[in-house]
Amino acid sequence: MEVTLYARKTFQKHLEPARPLRRCMPFGIEPKINAAAECAQAVIEEPYRETTIGIEELYQIVNLYKQTKKKGNISYTRSFLIGLANCPEARKRPEFLPDHPIVLMAARDLGHLHEMIRGGMGGKGDV
Amino acid sequence: MNNKFDALKDDDSGDHDQDQGSPKDGEKEKTEDEDQNIKKKSLSDVLQMVLPGAGEHPLQYNYTFWYSRRTPGRPASTQSYEQNIKQIGIFASVEQFWRFYSHMIRPGDLTGHSDFHLFKEGIKPMWEDDANKMGGKWIIRLRKGLASRCWENLILAMLGEQFMVGEEICGAVVSVRFQEDIISIWNKTAGDQATTARIRDTLRRVLNLPPNTIMEYKTHNDSIKAWEDFHGLVNPSGGL
Numbered sequence: 001m002e003v004t005l006y007a008r009k010t011f012q013k014h015l016e017p018a019r020p021l022r023r024c025m026p027f028g029i030e031p032k033i034n035a036a037a038e039c040a041q042a043v044i045e046e047p048y049r050e051t052t053i054g055i056e057e058l059y060q061i062v063n064l065y066k067q068t069k070k071k072g073n074i075s076y077t078r079s080f081l082i083g084l085a086n087c088p089e090a091r092k093r094p095e096f097l098p099d100h101p102i103v104l105m106a107a108r109d110l111g112h113l114h115e116m117i118r119g120g121m122g123g124k125g126d127v
Numbered sequence: 128m129n130n131k132f133d134a135l136k137d138d139d140s141g142d143h144d145q146d147q148g149s150p151k152d153g154e155k156e157k158t159e160d161e162d163q164n165i166k167k168k169s170l171s172d173v174l175q176m177v178l179p180g181a182g183e184h185p186l187q188y189n190y191t192f193w194y195s196r197r198t199p200g201r202p203a204s205t206q207s208y209e210q211n212i213k214q215i216g217i218f219a220s221v222e223q224f225w226r227f228y229s230h231m232i233r234p235g236d237l238t239g240h241s242d243f244h245l246f247k248e249g250i251k252p253m254w255e256d257d258a259n260k261m262g263g264k265w266i267i268r269l270r271k272g273l274a275s276r277c278w279e280n281l282i283l284a285m286l287g288e289q290f291m292v293g294e295e296i297c298g299a300v301v302s303v304r305f306q307e308d309i310i311s312i313w314n315k316t317a318g319d320q321a322t323t324a325r326i327r328d329t330l331r332r333v334l335n336l337p338p339n340t341i342m343e344y345k346t347h348n349d350s351i352k353a354w355e356d357f358h359g360l361v362n363p364s365g366g367l
Contacts, residue, residue: 062176062178065178065185073187073288073291074185074186074187074288075187075287075288075289076184076221076286076287076288077287077289078280078283078284078287078289078333080287081221081283081286081287082283084184084221084222084225085225085229087222087225089180089182089183089222089226090221090222090224090225090226090229091225091226091229092226093226093230094216094218094223094226094227094230096216097215097216097227097230098213098214098215098216100194100213100215102194102215102231102232102237102241103215103230103231104229104230104231104232106230107226107229107230108229108230108232110225110228110229113279
């Protein structure tokens with residue numbers, strides 16, 4: 001009883017949005033007697049469905065990302081990684097950094113890394 | 128043995144395995160409430176995930192930077208490690224790694240009894256963590272002045288997946304001490320000799336170590352036993 005009352009109320013309130021659903025029905029099919037109630041139910045369910053799909057889609061994207069990482073081994077050489085150290089994206093301050101004595105306000109110079117590439121890894125025999 | 132890192136575990140906002148409370152009004156309501164909780168948890172998990180930015184170079188795994196420092200003048204104790212280990216941040220791409228790295232001081236510039244830990248996201252730099260409890264670590268002792276360069280070579284090899292041992296690597300640690308510095312790399316399975324040998328060989332190559340360099344492999348079980356035997360005399364953090 002509660003459901004019927006709610007459906008009728010919503011149907012009256014949202015008559016217009018229900019019409020496209022009726023137009024989607026193939027020709028030659030007799031309209032159902034309770035079609036109006038079904039349309040109303042569809043309208044009621046619509047906002048909930050949209051939210052659910054949104055979360056699920058987000059999850060699918062994340063899972064796809066995870067699967068991509070699992071499929072292949074993402075490897076980088078040392079020189080490639082160092083090559084990215086000075087790109088603008090790598091110099092930005094992270095959005096969340098704790099306030100701590102070892103945390104710097106501005107990015108420090110990483111020029112020594114490029115010198116390490118030019119001069120090889122070095123250090124043989126001095127460990 | 129008391130779990131000395133319970134407090135740290137409790138701090139982890141990502142661990143929410145416990146059932147959420149649900150109303151007892153009826154089975155249907157209970158189910159719906161549980162559904163909602165699962166959805167909320169899923170959404171929360173997804174929203175908290177660290178992902179590479181558009182156009183960035185993704186890493187095979189997400190990693191977390193940690194920092195710990197033993198309070199001067201205080202003996203090593205369970206509380207000191209719990210209180211002093213601090214999470215700096217999580218990253219998922221090469222660019223994000225450099226963002227954190229360039230905003231932190233180098234290990235060679237650290238003072239006192241300090242450690243940087245770089246571990247895969249979800250693995251705490253503790254012997255007792257599920258991923259670590261059956262594992263161990265390769266240890267290399269360095270004379271002063273070499274820690275920064277060796278640490279950089281070590282973590283770049285780890286992030287770039289140069290060890291080629293599947294999912295075995297857990298993380299790396301650089302420990303700054305009074306007369307020497309120590310770097311170590313932790314893996315999941317101490318009993319897997321093929322894996323530990325491959326890690327050792329890669330370590331020699333990426334750090335360009337001479338053949339006579341002493342490398343020591345220590346299981347975390349041995350570390351725990353040593354800590355229990357010499358409680359108060361050695362560092363309980365797992366950094367050594």
